[in-house]
Amino acid sequence: MDHFLYRDGALFAEDVPISEIAAAVGTPFYVYSTATLQRHFKLFDDALDGTDHLVCYAMKAASNQAILKTLAQAGAGMDVVSGGEYLRAKAAGVPGDKIVFSGVGKTADEIRTALTGGIRQFNVESEPEMQVINAVALDLGKVAPITIRVNPDVDAKTHAKIATGKSENKFGIPISRASEVYALAASLPGLEVIGIDVHIGSQLTELEPFELAYTKVAELTERLRSEGHNIRRLDLGGGLGIPYTRSNDAPPLPVEYGAMIQKTLGHLGCEIEIEPGRLIAGNAGLMVSSVIYVKSGEDRDFLILDGAMNDLIRPAMYEAHHDIVAVEEPAAGVEQRPYDIVGPVCETGDTFARQRNMPPLKSGDLIAFRSAGAYGAVMSSEYNTRPLIPEVLVNGDQFAVIRERPSFDEIINRDTIPGWL
Numbered sequence: 245m246d247h248f249l250y251r252d253g254a255l256f257a258e259d260v261p262i263s264e265i266a267a268a269v270g271t272p273f274y275v276y277s278t279a280t281l282q283r284h285f286k287l288f289d290d291a292l293d294g295t296d297h298l299v300c301y302a303m304k305a306a307s308n309q310a311i312l313k314t315l316a317q318a319g320a321g322m323d324v325v326s327g328g329e330y331l332r333a334k335a336a337g338v339p340g341d342k343i344v345f346s347g348v349g350k351t352a353d354e355i356r357t358a359l360t361g362g363i364r365q366f367n368v369e370s371e372p373e374m375q376v377i378n379a380v381a382l383d384l385g386k387v388a389p390i391t392i393r394v395n396p397d398v399d400a401k402t403h404a405k406i407a408t409g410k411s412e413n414k415f416g417i418p419i420s421r422a423s424e425v426y427a428l429a430a431s432l433p434g435l436e437v438i439g440i441d442v443h444i445g446s447q448l449t450e451l452e453p454f455e456l457a458y459t460k461v462a463e464l465t466e467r468l469r470s471e472g473h474n475i476r477r478l479d480l481g482g483g484l485g486i487p488y489t490r491s492n493d494a495p496p497l498p499v500e501y502g503a504m505i506q507k508t509l510g511h512l513g514c515e516i517e518i519e520p521g522r523l524i525a526g527n528a529g530l531m532v533s534s535v536i537y538v539k540s541g542e543d544r545d546f547l548i549l550d551g552a553m554n555d556l557i558r559p560a561m562y563e564a565h566h567d568i569v570a571v572e573e574p575a576a577g578v579e580q581r582p583y584d585i586v587g588p589v590c591e592t593g594d595t596f597a598r599q600r601n602m603p604p605l606k607s608g609d610l611i612a613f614r615s616a617g618a619y620g621a622v623m624s625s626e627y628n629t630r631p632l633i634p635e636v637l638v639n640g641d642q643f644a645v646i647r648e649r650p651s652f653d654e655i656i657n658r659d660t661i662p663g664w665l
């Protein structure tokens with residue numbers, strides 16, 4: 245369920261008509277629903293009720309500070325994967341002791357930034373990284389809390405580009421080497437080993453791979469404890485999938501995921517952390533675009549939009565499906581026709597959908613991409629010198645622009661011309 249519904253023949257975001265936002269900010273734009281963000285966070289928080297836990301929103305999914313603040317006020321911590329994300333979370337008012345630092349290539353500068361500003365823990369992904377965290381911590385006269393990310397070698401059964409838990413992936417250390425690596429960590433005076441971290445991929449639509457991984461984490465917890473490590477926190481990563489279509493089988497619910505966590509890990513008495521991103525933000529956002537032209541081709545018709553692959557790259561990058569709907573609700577029984585729905589960028593990859601049935605549309609009509617809240621705005625670029633599109637947050641009957649569309653001057657003036665030209 246989300247808060248983007250038709251009312252009296254028009255698509256709304258909560259209590260605001262999409263057409264009203266479009267008139268105010270122009271298209272294309274992203275729009276997010278506060279109520280949906282809050283609801284999705286609460287589903288996870290409630291799913292772990294009764295267990296000491298923290299839901300750390302994986303902010304790479306959608307990192308506008310207004311979104312971070314909305315979730316932080318609901319009680320979320322943050323999972324960051326770069327120094328920039330760390331600073332952004334801090335700027336949104338998230339305290340360091342609720343920020344977890346993940347990612348396979350943290351630099352010494354990023355580590356220093358986080359240790360100086362305060363950090364809940366680093367999720368360490370390799371021995372060389374462990375040595376650098378130790379060195380930076382000693383240099384600052386601090387002790388860095390760490391977990392070590394283990395790679396459980398399970399098949400997440402998701403798109404290859406977002407599977408992270410197989411031994412051939414670049415992430416974590418092999419679980420078979422855990423004893424050795426934990427012993428090394430324990431010997432380094434700048435580190436305090438507090439737990440284990442695992443994250444096997446994104447858009448998982450079954451619980452089974454999680455359960456396999458978490459069962460291995462449970463065994464590892466007992467083994468490491470018997471080797472003298474005080475394992476007291478388990479970071480279980482993110483990755484629970486969302487329905488991208490209304491018709492297909494729904495992925496497991498957070499409540500089912502939470503019950504499985506309690507079943508596989510509850511007996512260990514550890515504090516549980518989870519890092520959902522997509523499930524919190526994905527269905528909390530739309531990308532709204534206008535039809536520029538309806539073009540009749542030789543064997544097919546095209547809807548050419550003012551939104552493009554640089555604004556929403558998921559279809560081009562992951563062959564991802566987004567439901568695409570007309571903002572003006574089609575009359576009941578109206579005949580739908582197949583279109584290729586494309587952007588204006590000069591690449592055939594700039595295709596959002598092929599032969600998608602749509603109601604009759606004309607130049608200037610508004611359409612909305614559903615499930616665009618996660619890995620949408622954050623992955624956008626200014627390819628073709630197309631300005632980053634605005635982001636808007638709705639809350640009940642109010643809306644606010646939370647990132648402005650830059651002017652062409654701002655974009656063009658970012659270049660500097662060397663003196664010899």
Ligand SMILES: *Cc1c(COP(=O)(O)O)cnc(C)c1O
Nearest residue numbers: 302346446482483519520521522
């Ligand atoms: C991407 C990522 C997440 C979030 O994954 P979702 O599929 O968006 O829930 C969580 N933790 C880590 C380490 C990640 O890289």
